Amino acid sequence: MDILLWYTTRGAGAVTLVLLSGSVVLGILSVLRVQSAAWPRFLTTGLHRNLALMTIVFLALHVVTAVVDPFTHLGWLTAVVPFSSYYRTLWLGLGTIAFELLLAIVATSLVRGLIGQAAWRWVHWLTYAAWPLGVVHGLGTGTDTWSPWFFVLTVICVGAVATALVYRLVAGSPDPLTGPRAEFEAAVQRRESP
Amino acid sequence: MTADYRTMEGITRSRMLARDVALRQLNRLTTGITLAALAALGVLSAISAYTIPGTATTSSTAATASTGASSLTPSGLQSSSTPVTSSSGTPVAVSGGSR
Numbered sequence: 001m002d003i004l005l006w007y008t009t010r011g012a013g014a015v016t017l018v019l020l021s022g023s024v025v026l027g028i029l030s031v032l033r034v035q036s037a038a039w040p041r042f043l044t045t046g047l048h049r050n051l052a053l054m055t056i057v058f059l060a061l062h063v064v065t066a067v068v069d070p071f072t073h074l075g076w077l078t079a080v081v082p083f084s085s086y087y088r089t090l091w092l093g094l095g096t097i098a099f100e101l102l103l104a105i106v107a108t109s110l111v112r113g114l115i116g117q118a119a120w121r122w123v124h125w126l127t128y129a130a131w132p133l134g135v136v137h138g139l140g141t142g143t144d145t146w147s148p149w150f151f152v153l154t155v156i157c158v159g160a161v162a163t164a165l166v167y168r169l170v171a172g173s174p175d176p177l178t179g180p181r182a183e184f185e186a187a188v189q190r191r192e193s194p
Numbered sequence: 195m196t197a198d199y200r201t202m203e204g205i206t207r208s209r210m211l212a213r214d215v216a217l218r219q220l221n222r223l224t225t226g227i228t229l230a231a232l233a234a235l236g237v238l239s240a241i242s243a244y245t246i247p248g249t250a251t252t253s254s255t256a257a258t259a260s261t262g263a264s265s266l267t268p269s270g271l272q273s274s275s276t277p278v279t280s281s282s283g284t285p286v287a288v289s290g291g292s293r
Contacts, residue, residue: 006248011239015231022227040212046220047227054231061235147245149238 005069010144012062014153016055017138020102021157023051024131028164032171049109056106059099091140094133101130131161 026048035041063079066072074092078085082100083093108115108123135158144150 003243003248007239007243008235010242011235011237014238014242015235018234019227019231040216042213043216043220043223047223050220050224051227054228058231058235143246143248144242147242149241149245 002069002071005065006071009062009065009069010142012058012065013138013142014144014150016058016062017134017157018153019051019055019058020131020134021161023048023055024127024161025164026051027127028161028168032168052102052106052109056102059102063099088141091137095137095141098130098133098137101126101133105130 026044030041030044030048033041034044067074067076067079072087074085074087078092079096079099082096083089084096085092104123105126108120112120135154138150138154139145142150
């Protein structure tokens with residue numbers, strides 16, 4: 001039974017990496033307002049949100065199966081307090097931080113109306129920390145790190161997110177109101193300055 | 195006026211239809227990705243089991259280790275292979291000791 005838990009932990013970790021990478025890519029594409037006749041913009045944001053929720057479910061499975069596995073004796077504290085594990089302290093600690101950051105991102109997204117757009121945006125920027133932490137956790141602590149299948153999966157995920165990021169940096173802001181908004185802010189600052 | 199109203203109504207209706215189509219598409223995609231993720235969980239778990247199977251259980255490992263350790267005495271001589279049996283005598287309870 002415990003060996004089945006170990007296999008599930010590893011499988012769920014790999015699926016979580018793929019889902020999280022997909023969610024990050026869709027998040028970047030939604031900022032770029034990518035759309036077509038067959039793919040409306042809200043489909044990108046809707047799928048991004050659903051993928052993020054799915055990521056949390058598979059991440060929870062990954063964490064729970066790792067903790068309840070009697071072979072590892074990790075304990076629940078490891079899942080909550082970073083760097084509290086006796087086993088591969090650094091790599092598991094990075095995974096714990098990534099897990100908590102993702103929980104914060106999803107929780108604030110669910111109560112966006114209460115906390116406001118600005119606070120939500122600041123917390124959402126943590127995705128750019130959570131995703132690499134998750135990747136490094138997988139590479140550092142993963143049993144399958146150098147297995148060809150997991151290595152190829154990681155390379156594909158990193159390549160997809162890196163491509164989306166570069167595309168975002170190159171494309172710039174597609175917001176049609178960027179110019180007028182900047183002019184307005186500059187005018188307000190000119191008026192307020194003595 | 196009536197023509198404008200009809201045009202506006204037509205645009206609204208077409209937008210509503212487009213939104214319904216996109217919502218159905220979103221539901222289909224979400225269901226498909228969920229099923230694919232579950233299938234991937236099974237497949238990747240099986241692949242990980244195939245590539246690095248690991249050990250069976252902790253208890254069997256511990257039992258093997260203890261058996262191996264007890265087979266040799268500190269002097270290097272092999273101990274008796276006769277299994278240790280429990281005593282059938284009346285158990286003696288020991289308690290206290292503080293006084």
